[in-house]
Amino acid sequence: MAEPLSETQLQHWRTFIEASWALHTTLEDELRAATGLSMNDYHVLIALAEAPDRRIRMGELANRLVFSPSRITYQISSMVKRGLVEKVSCPGDRRGFEAVLTERGFAALRDAAPAHLKTVRQNFIDQLDDDELAVVGRAFAKIRQRPS
16 A cells, blocks of 8 residues: 655645646636647647657657557547648558648647747746746656656
């Protein structure tokens, strides 16, 4: 049986969960209202825009976004229907597929970025001083790097 959390640990955990859910809900609602994109759409578009030739193997994209294989397949299929990405066979590996950012997808990202960044700034960045932001960055980098 796992060791119980101390009262302080429990309070920090609950504060984290409640604040992160509230922040994610705000980011999702604001992004969707301003652009019609979901947070998942936006993160896929960012990953593809930053990738060489604006393309990533589906498995690599799933790992980067912490999606299951079925979740990334569903997400990309939804985005293909809207013309934001294409799904193409991998060169040299006909069994694999890549997601490729379309011009329409790149335009959607470019148009969405200012409103999304404004929401991120107002609801996260501007709420913390530089030292607090550095601690948050280090803490979540450490958690993100932990093997599953």
